[in-house]
Amino acid sequence: MPKLKIALIDDDSERAEFIKKTLIEHQFDVVACLITDQLNIFYLQQIQADVILLDMDHPQRDVIENCVSQFDLPTVLFTKNSHQDTIKNAIDAGVTAYIVDGIDPNKLDSILQISIQQYKKHKKLEADLKDTKTKLADRKDIEKAKVLLMKLHQLNEEQSFQLLRKNAMSHRMTIGEMARRLIDAQALLQGQIKDAE
Numbered sequence: 001m002p003k004l005k006i007a008l009i010d011d012d013s014e015r016a017e018f019i020k021k022t023l024i025e026h027q028f029d030v031v032a033c034l035i036t037d038q039l040n041i042f043y044l045q046q047i048q049a050d051v052i053l054l055d056m057d058h059p060q061r062d063v064i065e066n067c068v069s070q071f072d073l074p075t076v077l078f079t080k081n082s083h084q085d086t087i088k089n090a091i092d093a094g095v096t097a098y099i100v101d102g103i104d105p106n107k108l109d110s111i112l113q114i115s116i117q118q119y120k121k122h123k124k125l126e127a128d129l130k131d132t133k134t135k136l137a138d139r140k141d142i143e144k145a146k147v148l149l150m151k152l153h154q155l156n157e158e159q160s161f162q163l164l165r166k167n168a169m170s171h172r173m174t175i176g177e178m179a180r181r182l183i184d185a186q187a188l189l190q191g192q193i194k195d196a197e
Contacts, residue, residue, distance in 0.1 A: 007053065
């Protein structure tokens with residue numbers, strides 16, 4: 001099995017170097033070792049990692065959010081801080097796992113593997129939710145567009161749907177996208193008519 005590529009981010013430079021050395025000795029592939037106050041967004045985007053390992057004495061929400069949004073990877077936070085507000089803020093900021101303990105290389109692989117699976121599950125749920133919302137929005141817009149076509153061309157419901165479908169196919173887009181185009185065009189035309197009055 002290939003080694004996990006870890007981006008290590010710490011708020012203490014000496015500790016970061018020590019952890020990096022320890023991880024490498026335990027066969028982990030540390031592809032980056034960064035200090036929180038030196039995070040460079042352009043550099044972050046170029047790192048090819050499987051997981052972010054954050055080690056912070058004082059977890060800061062903005063630093064965590066920055067890492068989560070820039071990397072879009074599972075993010076495991078190790079800290080000695082067990083304050084409820086800090087934990088809540090870190091989870092709200094997007095950490096995959098919050099570990100109140102030091103980094104034990106013997107347990108780390110299991111922790112990271114579990115975090116990666118949790119992250120994948122969370123991403124799938126997000127994608128499913130987005131897909132459901134899109135389908136609901138499409139359905140509403142398709143209904144609006146059908147009513148519009150029925151009024152414009154004196155068509156029945158089935159005929160208006162087939163016309164919408166045919167146009168969507170000829171323009172290589174979904175029926176929902178075609179419906180939105182038609183609704184937007186009608187709103188634009190109505191606006192122009194009102195402006196001309």
